[in-house]
Amino acid sequence: MNRYEHSTPLLHFCLFFFLLCPLVFSQLPSNQRTTMINILSEALINNTDLSWDVTTDPCSWNGVTCSPGNLSITEISLSGFSLSSSDFLPLLCQIDSLVSLDLSNNSLASIPDGFITDCGKIGGLQLLTISRNRLDGPLPTFHGFVGLQFLDLSFNSLSGNISLQLEGLVALKSLNLSVNLFNGLIPTNLGKAMALEQLQLSKNSFQGGIPDQIIDYQNLTLVDFSANHLSGPVPDRIGDLSKLEVLILSANVFSGKIPETLSSIKSLSRFAAYQNKFEGTIPSGLTRFLKNLDLTYNKLTGSIPSDMLAPSNLQTVDLSYNLLTGPVPPNISPSMVRLRLGSNSLNGTIPSTFGTLEKLMYLELENNSLTGSVPPELGSCRNLMLLNLAGNKLNGALPGQLGGLSQLQVMKLQSNKLVGEIPVEIIQLQKLLTLNISWNSLNGSIPSTISSLQSLTYLHLQNNNLSGPIAPTIVNMDSLLELQLGGNQLSGKIPSMPVKLQIALNLSTNLLVGPIPKRLLQLTALEVLDLSNNSLSGEIPTGLTQMASLTKLLLSNNQLSGIIPKSNSWLTFDANGNKDLINTTTSNSTSPKSAKKRKSVTVASVIGFAVGMGIGLAISNNFYKILCSLHKKLCNHGRD
Ligand SMILES: *[C@@H]1O[C@H](CO)[C@@H](O)[C@H](O)[C@H]1NC(C)=O
Ligand SMILES: *[C@@H]1O[C@H](CO)[C@@H](O)[C@H](O)[C@H]1NC(C)=O
Ligand SMILES: *[C@@H]1O[C@H](CO)[C@@H](O)[C@H](O)[C@H]1NC(C)=O
Ligand SMILES: *[C@@H]1O[C@H](CO)[C@@H](O)[C@H](O)[C@H]1NC(C)=O
Ligand SMILES: *[C@@H]1O[C@H](CO)[C@@H](O)[C@H](O)[C@H]1NC(C)=O
Ligand SMILES: *[C@@H]1O[C@H](CO)[C@@H](O)[C@H](O)[C@H]1NC(C)=O
Ligand SMILES: *[C@@H]1O[C@H](CO)[C@@H](O)[C@H](O)[C@H]1NC(C)=O
Numbered sequence: 205m206n207r208y209e210h211s212t213p214l215l216h217f218c219l220f221f222f223l224l225c226p227l228v229f230s231q232l233p234s235n236q237r238t239t240m241i242n243i244l245s246e247a248l249i250n251n252t253d254l255s256w257d258v259t260t261d262p263c264s265w266n267g268v269t270c271s272p273g274n275l276s277i278t279e280i281s282l283s284g285f286s287l288s289s290s291d292f293l294p295l296l297c298q299i300d301s302l303v304s305l306d307l308s309n310n311s312l313a314s315i316p317d318g319f320i321t322d323c324g325k326i327g328g329l330q331l332l333t334i335s336r337n338r339l340d341g342p343l344p345t346f347h348g349f350v351g352l353q354f355l356d357l358s359f360n361s362l363s364g365n366i367s368l369q370l371e372g373l374v375a376l377k378s379l380n381l382s383v384n385l386f387n388g389l390i391p392t393n394l395g396k397a398m399a400l401e402q403l404q405l406s407k408n409s410f411q412g413g414i415p416d417q418i419i420d421y422q423n424l425t426l427v428d429f430s431a432n433h434l435s436g437p438v439p440d441r442i443g444d445l446s447k448l449e450v451l452i453l454s455a456n457v458f459s460g461k462i463p464e465t466l467s468s469i470k471s472l473s474r475f476a477a478y479q480n481k482f483e484g485t486i487p488s489g490l491t492r493f494l495k496n497l498d499l500t501y502n503k504l505t506g507s508i509p510s511d512m513l514a515p516s517n518l519q520t521v522d523l524s525y526n527l528l529t530g531p532v533p534p535n536i537s538p539s540m541v542r543l544r545l546g547s548n549s550l551n552g553t554i555p556s557t558f559g560t561l562e563k564l565m566y567l568e569l570e571n572n573s574l575t576g577s578v579p580p581e582l583g584s585c586r587n588l589m590l591l592n593l594a595g596n597k598l599n600g601a602l603p604g605q606l607g608g609l610s611q612l613q614v615m616k617l618q619s620n621k622l623v624g625e626i627p628v629e630i631i632q633l634q635k636l637l638t639l640n641i642s643w644n645s646l647n648g649s650i651p652s653t654i655s656s657l658q659s660l661t662y663l664h665l666q667n668n669n670l671s672g673p674i675a676p677t678i679v680n681m682d683s684l685l686e687l688q689l690g691g692n693q694l695s696g697k698i699p700s701m702p703v704k705l706q707i708a709l710n711l712s713t714n715l716l717v718g719p720i721p722k723r724l725l726q727l728t729a730l731e732v733l734d735l736s737n738n739s740l741s742g743e744i745p746t747g748l749t750q751m752a753s754l755t756k757l758l759l760s761n762n763q764l765s766g767i768i769p770k771s772n773s774w775l776t777f778d779a780n781g782n783k784d785l786i787n788t789t790t791s792n793s794t795s796p797k798s799a800k801k802r803k804s805v806t807v808a809s810v811i812g813f814a815v816g817m818g819i820g821l822a823i824s825n826n827f828y829k830i831l832c833s834l835h836k837k838l839c840n841h842g843r844d
Contacts (some may be wrong), residue, residue, distance in 0.1 A: 231274050237262060239298045240277070253285045265594040269304075276301035284309040285828070290316050294688070297322030304331040308356070312337040315344050324348025335359050335380065335681070343386070345369040358382040358404065366391035378402040382428065386410060390429065392417035402426040406452070409433055419444050431805040440465050453477040454498070460484070462499070467492050477502070478522065486523075491515050498522040508533055508550075513543070521550065532569065542566040546592065549573060554593070560586040570616065571595040578617070583608035592616040594640065599623065602641070607632035618642040625649075626665075631656050642688060647671065650694075655680045666710065667691035674699055674711075689714065690734065698735075701727060708732035711757065715772065719743055720759075727751075734758040744769055744785075749777060751787035835839065 205777040248254050256265045262277065263270035269279035294316055296305060304432035305323070312334060323329060324347045332349075333356035346352070352373050358380045365388035370376065376395035377781040379402065387409040394400050400421045407426045413436035414429070424445050434456040442451075443465025449472060458480040467473060467489035475490075478500040485506035491497055492515055500522045507530025513521060518537035524546040524812050531552030532545060541563050550572040558567065559581025566745050567585070570592045577600030578593065598620040606615075607629025615633070618640045624649030626641070633639075636657050642664040648664065649672030660681060666688040673696030674689065686707035694711070697718035701709060706729040719742035720735065727733075730751065736758040743766035749757060750769075756776045765784035770775045779785055 207555055217361050232263060233268065233276065234263060236277050236299055236301070239295060240265070240268070243292055246295065247287070247289065248282075248285070248364045251285055251287075271301065278302065279304040279306075281306035282310065283307070286310065287312055290314045290319070294318035294322050297326060300328075302326055302329050305329065306333050307337070308333045308335045310337050312339060314341070315339065317344075320344055320347060327351050330375075332353065332356070340385075343369045343381075346373055349373055351375050353377040353399075356380040357384070360384050362386060364388070368393050370394050371396060374399070376400055377423075380404040381408065383407040388412075390415055390418060390434070394421070398422070400424060401447075404428045405432065406430040407432075411435065414438055414442070416441060420443075422447070424448055425471070426450045426453040429456065434458060436708070437461070438463050443464065443468050444467065446471070447808070448472050450474045451476075453480065455479045462487055462490065462504075464489070466490060468693075469493065473517075474679065485509075486512065486528075488512065491518050493522070494518060495539075496520045499526065501528055505529070507531070508545070511535060513537060513540070519563075521545075532574070536561060538563070540564055544568040546570040546572070551575065553577075553747050554579050554598075556581040558582050561585055564588055565611075566590045566591040568598070573597055575599070577601070578603055578606070578622070580605040582606065585609060587611055590614045593620070594618045596620050601625070602627050602646075604629040606630070609633060610635070610670050611670065613659075615637045616640045616642070620644050622646055626651055626654075626670075628653060630654065633657065634659070636660050637683075638662040638664075642666045642668065644668050650674065650689075652677050654678075657681070662686045662707075664688045665692070670694060672696075676700065698724075698740075703727055705730050706753075708734070710734040711738065713737040716740060718742075720748065720764075724748065725751065729753050732756040734762040735762065738762050740764060742766075742795055744779070749775060 220375045220517065240256060241609055244256050244258060248256065261274065262268050263274045267281040268277060270276065271278050278301060280296060280302065283306050290312050304830035315334065328351050329349065330351055332352060335356045336359040339357065339360035339362050343366055346369060353375050355373065355376060361384060363385040366386060371393040372390065373395045374397040379394060379400065380688050382404045385408065390405065390410050391410045392415050398421050401423045402425060404532065410432040411434060413434065416439055419439065419441045425447050426449060430452045435458060437451065437460030438458060440463050442463055446469060447470050451472065454476045459482065461484040462482055464487035466472065467487060470493050472493055474496040475494055476498040478498045480502055480563060482499065482502040482504060486504055486509060488509035488511065491512050495517050496519060504526040505528065508528055510533045513533050514535040514537055516537050516539055519539050520542040522544040524544045526548050528548040528550060530550065530731060532550055532555055534555035534557045536557060538559055542565060546568045551574065553576030554569065554574055556579040558579065564585045565587050567588060574596040574725060576598065578598055580603035583603065583605030589611050592614060594616040599622065601624030602622055604627040607627065610632065612633050613635050623646040624646065626646055629649050630651065630842040631653045637659055639660060646668040650670055652675030655677040657660055661683050670692040671694065676699040679702055680702040681702045682704060684705055687705060688708065688710045690710045690712040692714050694714040694716060696716065696722050698711065698716055700721065700723050703726050705727050709730060712734040716738040718740065720740055722745045725745060725747050731753050735756060741764065742760040744759065744764060746769060749771035754775060759779045764779065764782040768779055768785055768787045
C-alpha cells in the first residue's frame with residue numbers, strides 16, 4: 205500500500221508543509237485532504253486515541269469513510285476521541301460531501317455558530333450525533349440541514365424550551381433529545397414535512413399534556429416520553445398513529461383512563477406506562493397486537509379482562525402495584541415469558557393452565573388474595589426461573605411436582621397458609637438460590653437432603669411448625685449466607701454450621717438444647733446470631749462476644765450459666781432471661797479501648813486490601829481521599 209518509505213523527517217515535513225507532498229495520496233480531492241490535515245493539526249494532533257497518519261490517504265484513517273473509489277469523504281466518526289474543544293467543528297463542514305457525522309462520547313461543551321451555518325449548507329448530510337457530550341445552554345436553531353434525517357443530542361445538559369429551533373429540518377425522521385434538562389411543553393414543530401418517525405424525549409423536565417399536533421406526525425413509529433413531568437389524559441386521537449410500534453409514557457403523572465383507541469394500532473408491539481396515575485379499568489383488547497405491556501404502579505381498577513392475557517404474540521405483562529380485583533384469567537398466551545400481577549387485590553385460585561407455558565421464566569403473583577392450593581401443574585413450567593406467590597392465602601400442601609422446575613432460582617411462597625411437609629422433591633431444584641417458605645404452617649422435619657442444594661444462598665423456613673433435629677449435613681451448604689429457622693419446634697443440639705454464613709444465623713424460638721457450640725466461632729463473617737428463646741445451657745463460649753463481624757448477638761431466654769463475657773462495643777448483645785448467668789458489668793459505658801481497637805483493625809484491613817489489589821504501591825489520590833474521609837487521623841499530616 206505504501207508507495208513511499210515512512211521516515212520521521214518525511215512525516216514532519218508533510219505535517220507542516222502538507223501541500224508539498226501531494227503525490228502521497230490517491231484520488232481524494234486535494235481540498236478534502238487539506239481539510240483533514242488541518243483538522244488533524246489544529247485539533248487532534250495531541251490526541252492519543254487517534255492513529256491518523258499524515259503520510260497515508262485519509263480514507264484509511266480510523267473513523268473516516270469514503271465513497272466508492274475514494275472520490276470523497278462521506279462519513280466521519282470521532283466518537284470517543286476525548287475531544288473537549290469545539291473550535292475545530294466548523295472545519296469539518298468544509299467536507300461538503302459528508303453524509304454522516306458522529307461526535308458522540310466526547311467532552312464537547314458547545315456547538316459553535318460557524319458549525320450550524322457551514323454544516324447547514326451540506327445538503328447531503330443525513331446524520332448528526334453529538335450525544336454523550338457536555339453540551340449545555342439552549343438548543344441552537346438549525347438553519348439549513350435540509351437533508352438531515354437523524355439528529356441525536358441525547359445525554360447532554362441542554363436546557364430551556366424547544367419551540368421553533370428544529371422547524372426547518374424538513375427531512376427529520378429521528379430526533380433523540382433524551383437525558384437533557386429541557387423543560388416547557390413537548391415540541392411540536394419538528395420539521396415542516398412531517399416526516400418524523402422516531403421521537404425520543406425521555407429523562408427531561410417536559411411538562412403539560414401530549415399535544416394534539418404530535419398526532420399529525422402520521423409516520424411516527426417510536427415515541428418515548430418517559431421520565432418527564434407530563435400530565436393530564438392521553439388524547440384518544442393517539443390511536444390515529446397507525447404506524448406506531450413503541451409507545452413509552454412511563455414515569456410521568458399522566459392520569460385518566462388508558463385510551464381504548466390504542467387497541468386499534470395493529471403495529472403497536474410495546475406499550476409501557478408504568479408509574480403514572482392512570483385509573484379506571486384496562487380496556488379489553490389493549491393487548492390484541494402487543495408483545496410487551498407494562499402498567500406497573502398506577503391506580504387501575506376492575507378485573508383483568510378475561511381475554512387480555514391470551515393473544516398469542518404476548519410475551520411480557522406487568523400489572524403489579526395497581527388496584528386490580530377479580531381472578532387471574534386462565535387463558536394465557538403460549539409465548540408468555542414474564543407475567544407480573546403482584547400487589548393487587550386479585551382473588552380466586554391460580555389457574556392450572558400455567559402448566560402449559562413452556563416459555564414462562566418469571567411468574568409473580570405475590571401480595572394478592574389468591575386462595576386454593578399451589579397447582580401441581582406449575583411443575584411443568586420447565587423454564588421457570590422465578591416463582592413468587594408470597595403473601596396470598598394459599599393453602600394445602602406443597603406439591604412434589606414443583607421438583608420439576610429444574611431452572612428455578614428463586615422460590616418465594618412465604619406468608620401463605622401452606623400445610624404438610626416440605627416435599628423431598630425440593631432437592632431436584634439444583635439451581636435454587638433463594639428458598640423462602642417462611643410464615644406458613646408447614647410441619648414435619650426439614651429434609652436432611654436439603655443440604656444437596658449447593659447453590660442455595662438464602663434459606664428462610666422461619667415461623668412454621670417444623671420439628672425434629674437440624675440435620676448435621678447442613679454444614680455442607682457451602683453457598684449459604686443466611687439461615688432463618690426461628691419460630692419453629694426444632695429440637696436437639698445445634699450442629700456445625702456452614703462457615704460462610706454471613707447475613708444471619710437465626711435459630712430463635714425453637715426447642716434447642718445443649719451448649720452453644722464453640723465451632724460457631726469459625727463463622728468469622730457472621731453479622732447476626734440469634735439463639736434466643738431456646739433451652740440452651742452451659743457457658744457462653746469465650747470469644748463469642750468478640751467475633752470480628754458480629755453486630756448482634758441474642759442469647760436471651762435460655763438456661764445459660766457462668767459469667768457474661770466482655771463484649772465488643774459495637775455489639776448489640778442481649779443475654780437477659782438466663783437466670784444462672786452472672787452479669788459483672790455495673791455500668792453500661794462502652795470501653796474506649798475496644799472502640800479504638802476496632803478502628804485500627806479496619807484501617808489495617810483497608811490498607812491490606814489495597815495492597816492485595818496491587819494498588820498499594822501507587823495509592824491514587826481518590827483512594828487516599830476515601831481513606832482520609834474514613835479515618836481523618838491518618839491524613840492530618842500536611843494535607844489540611
Ligand atoms: C499540543 O501539545 C503541545 C505541547 O503540549 C501544545 O503546545 C499545543 O498547543 C497542543 N496542540 C493542540 C492543538 O492542542
Ligand atoms: C480507498 O482507500 C482505502 C484506504 O486507503 C484503500 O484501502 C482502498 O484501496 C482505496 N480504494 C480505491 C478504489 O482506491
Ligand atoms: C422471606 O420472607 C420473609 C417474610 O416475608 C421476609 O422478611 C424475608 O425478607 C424474605 N427473605 C427473602 C430472601 O426472600
Ligand atoms: C402435619 O400436619 C398435618 C395436617 O395438616 C397432619 O395430618 C400431619 O400428621 C402432620 N405431620 C406431622 C409430622 O406432624
Ligand atoms: C404444631 O405441631 C404441634 C405438634 O408437633 C401441634 O401440637 C400444634 O398444634 C401445631 N401447630 C400448628 C399451628 O399447626
Ligand atoms: C429471628 O427470627 C425470629 C423468628 O422469625 C424473629 O422474630 C427475630 O426477629 C429474628 N431475629 C433477628 C435478630 O432478626
Ligand atoms: C449487664 O448489665 C448491664 C448493666 O445493668 C446492662 O446494661 C447490660 O445490658 C447487661 N448485659 C447483658 C448481656 O445483658
